[in-house]
Amino acid sequence: MLDESAEFKGVKLHKAGDARVLAFPDNGIIMGKADVAHAAKMLNGATIIAVHMDAVNHTSVSRKDLREFVKKEGIESKITIPNDGEIIKF
Numbered sequence: 434m435l436d437e438s439a440e441f442k443g444v445k446l447h448k449a450g451d452a453r454v455l456a457f458p459d460n461g462i463i464m465g466k467a468d469v470a471h472a473a474k475m476l477n478g479a480t481i482i483a484v485h486m487d488a489v490n491h492t493s494v495s496r497k498d499l500r501e502f503v504k505k506e507g508i509e510s511k512i513t514i515p516n517d518g519e520i521i522k523f
Contacts, residue, residue: 444523445476448485449499450492465494466502473511482513482521 451465463485464472472481486496496514503512515521 443479444482445472445479446482446484447472449483449494450486450488451494452485452489452491453493454491461493466499469499469503469512470506470508473506473508476511479511480513480523481511482515484515486514487517 447469448463449465449469450463451461451468452463453460454462461468464483469481469483483499486492486494486499496516499512500514503509503514513521
């Protein structure tokens with residue numbers, strides 16, 4: 434099991450739902466789509482597991498949104514977006 438700060442064999446776990454709260458309406462309190470793309474470029478060779486979408490009522494990015502963005506950006510080989518309950522083996 435990986436936690437939010439986990440780094441295991443080049444694997445990074447990122448909360449990527451672009452969560453918003455009333456105190457910070459113009460800035461996400463966790464990563465959004467652009468942050469995921471930036472991380473994919475900066476973390477050369479790492480696999481990013483994007484989580485925390487569709488999980489709570491304050492996220493503004495869904496798995497579907499992020500999957501479409503990742504494909505459009507051509508970074509799908511660097512980003513894994515698991516479904517609820519999905520097990521990922523490396």
